[in-house]
Each structure stands twice: as structure tokens, then as C-alpha cells.
Amino acid sequence: MSAEAEAEAEQAMTMTFREAIRQALHEELETDDDVFLMGEDIGVYGGINQVTEGLLDEFGAERVRDTPISEQGFVGAGVGAAATGMRPVVEVMFSDFLGVPAEQILNQMAKMRYMFGGKTDMALTIRTTEGGGQRAASQHSGTLHTWFAHFPGIKAVAPGTPAAAKGLLKSAIRSDDPVMFFEDKTIYAQEGAVPDDDDFTLPLGEANVERTGEDVTVVATQRLLGESLSVAEDLDGDVSVEVIDPRSLYPLDTDTIVESVEKTGRLVVADESPLSYGTHAEIGMRVVENAFYNLAEPIQRVGVPDTHIPFSPPLEDEVLPHAEDVQAAIENVV
């Protein structure tokens, strides 16, 4: 079922990506005392992107905790709190900062259950932001989800719609596994339909066909999902484009993507991460492994050509993938 159809099936509300995330946090704080939030400027300030605005007033400083600028400390505290039964939701302001607490994420959060022989839960959710386009230069614009989707023991989510953001964040918080939740900060104001249901969740590890088509499959994440849907609309009549939001990068819903390529024979993968050794390669390889003989054309990748994100607007515009790049990739194969 598409996000739209899911939304229509219930009483739907239109809200922004930001509001969908805030609502998910609000509802989970309200229903489960073990849930609490930690991060830099998430309380009084309301979050650098206003995502947590109002939550401090409603839930108090015990559960909506402003931290020192100390990612190793508060991510590690999240690990310890989760290992002892809490459901912390930790915000790391920019994914570019994830190198700072990487030790606690990689060697502790991701490994603890396994190393202990399955004897601890790790219900920790780390929210962070990605995406270029804000002229924020190389240390505040990166898209790093591939690193963490690659690392064993972590579930990685990168939603492209408000409905997916809300449904997956609630599942992430309720999950006893560690989940890294990557929010594209350039689509916080985008609107979409979200089911009006306090218990609306979406399972981790399920992709969604956002638009059906016959000629080419575009697997697109985050901002590029919306841009790919616009391209599909523009090409309607000439090319029939199927657009899939993988939603979860790990686990990855191979079946939905493979079924689509079995039908279309063509695959474009659009994701804002750098191209080498990446998310595009993984999605492409799974199609190669499972639908090699269905492929009519080489797989196309749309991403960042292995540079950092530069400051100057013409430079940044050059390296970031845009709708026209998705369109060019489609036209290469149809």
C-alpha cells in the first residue's frame, strides 16, 4: 500500500515532515514513561530545526534533556540507559558530527546485544540530520547514512515522506534494537498526508511503492524521493516511472525492489550519499543478485560524485544530485 493509500485508509491529516516527527515523539513520550529525549538545544531552544519545539513545556526537563555539547557523553549515556531498560531518543544535531560519538555507536550500541549473547536489549534511537543545499559547507551538509547501514548491528532509516517519518520513528522508539533515524533537514517543511491515528506505525525494513509504473524503477530516498516523483509526473505519457522509497536502509526490503525491476527491467538509484562503496551500490547489487536476467539496461546511480559538500552556491549546486540528474538517468535507459 502506498503512503497515500495508507493515509487515505484512515482519517488523514496534512502535516509537514517536521510536524510528523514532533508528533511521533510527542505520542511516544505520552504513552511510555521509559521514553526520554536527550540532545543539544532540544529543550529551551526547541531543536536547531524546531523539531522538538514545545516538548520541554509539556514533558519537563527530566524527559526532554538539554545536554552539554558532548556527543560521546550523551550518546554513551543513551547506551547505558538503554542497556538498563529505558528507550532514549538521542538527537545528534548534524550527521557530520557522528564521528564524535562513533565509538559508543559502533563498539557499544551496535555490539552489546551480540557480545553479551543476546542478553540485553538496546532500545536506543539516534535521530540526526543529513542533506546539503543550505550553504552550510562541508561539516554541516553531509549524508552519512551508508556508514551506519553498513555497520552490523544497527538499523538505519531514512524516510522520504511525513507519513514514513512518523510511522517509522514510532517503530524505531518501540523497537528493542538500536535504530539510527536520518532526517533530511532540507525537507522539514514539506507536507504530506499522515494517518490521524495515535497508533499508526510502519514496520522497519519495508519499502513502499510511492508511484506505480511499467518502464523504469527509480529507488529514491529523502529529498530525492519527492524530486523523483515530480520527474515521474513530468515524464508521464512518455515514460511510465515506478518510484520506490526504501524507507529503511537496513534491513533493506530487497523483495519490493526486485519485484519492481522484474517488471520494468530498468533501475535508477537516487540517494544523496557519495557514490563509491555506497547505498546505490548495495541496492544495485541486490538487484543484480536477484534479477540479473530481468535487467534490460545498466543500472544508473544518482548521488554525489565523491566530493565533500562545498560552500559556494554554484559549487554546492554542482555536486548535489537534483531532479534533472534523475531525469537524465531515466532517459539513459529508456
Place this chain on the structure above:
Amino acid sequence: METTDGRREALRRMLRIREFDGRAAELFADGEIPGFVHLYIGEEAVAVGAVGALNDDDYITSTHRGHGHCIAKGLGPDRMMAELFGSSEGYCNGKGGSMHIADVDANMLGANGIVGAGPPIATGAALQSTLRDEDRIALAFLGDGAVAQGQVHEAINLASTWDLPVVFVIENNQYGEGTPVADQHNVEHLSDQADAYNIPGVTVDGMDVTAVYDAVEEARQRALDGEGPSVIEAETYRFRGHFEGDPQAYREESEVEQWEEERDPIEAMIAKLQDQNEITEDEVASMRADIESTIDEAVENARDAPSPDPSEAYEDMFDEPAPEIGQFAEQTRADGGSTGGEDR
């Protein structure tokens, strides 16, 4: 440790650590225990004194040199030894080994192969008890080397800023791996750094189990009273190398011998108890014999304990399994992957 029974129990636990780790050294040398082994011999008074001041429901985090902390916290030598042997009957079903023994049910949140990683985790455990309004604390053991780690600073700063019930116990065994403490820090006492967080910091004789106990007891009470964390530095000495097989070119053998002869924490405790007429020589001998047979049994059990089925390698990654794991095992192993794993 305020009663004779308490003091005798402290001696028993120190002897148990000494015997367990002495046997682990032999078994490692004989090739029966694989991997990396870091022994606690010489430092027994720190773990036993510190954990002796805790309640069972207090949390601890440990280090790569964790056997002593485990035994002090009451973990059983059988399952510990089985873990060292890589058996599925070990505390971590053989997935952790010496460096990762944990028993969350006993509030022992894991030995840890990363120097300095325990203090943030202990801080989080203390945050949990604060949020749930529980009267329990978290105690983080860390080595002198860890004091130079950034995440230790961040953890203590966070615990102090939020007045969390944590006690940070620095085991200063004089060497961070192969480098003397004086070459790694520019303070007279590592506990001096507590001043930076506006919390108490004391240095105690880590070869005196009662001195460690007294310091931790006071710090624990302070933590429970909502007054925040403390730092305790216990000055001790590791009688073995950093790891088994360490050539120890960084120190003279005579230095080790001097500590062993003059400062052994177990001999000190025995002498003290005998002086106070709280134990006789015969009772010590019988205690040693009991412990020896306990550890003998642990070794025999570990030798007989089953190895994990290879399919267990694919289990325990997640609560809700990722389908990738079983699929990749099947696709990429010559035998089509071992069967029976929950993730398959």
C-alpha cells in the same frame, strides 16, 4: 566490611580472583584459552573493596581487565571460565570472551575492550535510576590510561552537571598498557582531576581493601543523597603484564617482585585479619583449598562444556532479526550456511 564475616568474605573474594586468574594464565599458556587475556592479579583489593560497598542492585561497568570485577560482583567462576573457553555455556554464550563478560541480570554491564567506554555507559545507567526514582547507583571502573580519554571527561562532566549517582573508580596500576602513568598525565594524583568537575576526588591505597571500601561507601552515600558523582583513585599494581604474553620491556622484574613481596593486597588482608584474631592460619588454608577446588571444578566444567553450534554466529544480532543475515549466510558460505539460526 564492618563485620568479621564481611571482612572474611572480602578475603574469600580476593582469593577467588587470584586463583581464577592464576589458572587462566596457565590455561592461556597451555593454549586452552584462545584470544586476548588481561589478568587482575595484584589489583584484587580494588574490585572487592569497591563492589563490597555496593548493593546487589547497583550497576557496575568494567574494563578489558574485568575478571576481578565480575567475581567481586558475584558472577560464578563456572560460567566465566566457560566463556573464556568460548563455550555456549559461558555468560555470553561464547560470543564475548574474556574482554566482554557481562551479566545484565546481576547489574554487571560488561567488561569492555575499549579503554574509557565504560564511564558513559555507567552514567546512562545512573540516569536510568534517576529517571525511575530508584535508590541505586552505578559504579564505573576505569584504568589510569582511560583518564586521558575524551569520553571519560565527557561522562564525568555530564554526571556532575546532572548530579547523577555515579562513582568513578580509577584503578591506577601504574602503567597504561606499556607506558608509565607519569608519561601520560601531568597531575600528581589522577583524582585531582575531580576539581575540574567540582566533585570530590580522593586517592586511596588500592592495596588496602578496607580503604577502598570506605571511600566507595562514602561516595555511594553521597550519590544516593542526590549530591552527584565522585572520583576515587585506587593506587594499585598489576603483577602480570598488560596482557598474557606481554614481554614487559617497560619495567624491571625487580620492581614487580618488590610489589609482590611487599604490597600484596591479599597477604596484607590476611595479616590484618590474623592480627585482629579474626581468622586463623588453618582457616585461611581451608579457604584457599575450597577456592582451589571451586576453580578446579570451573575448569573441568569449561573443558567439558559444549562449543556453540556454528549457526549461533548468526543469532543475537537483533531482537527483531534482519533477513539479510540468514540470506547472506546461505548465499556466501560454501555449505550454504549453517542451519538452525534464529535469523534464518
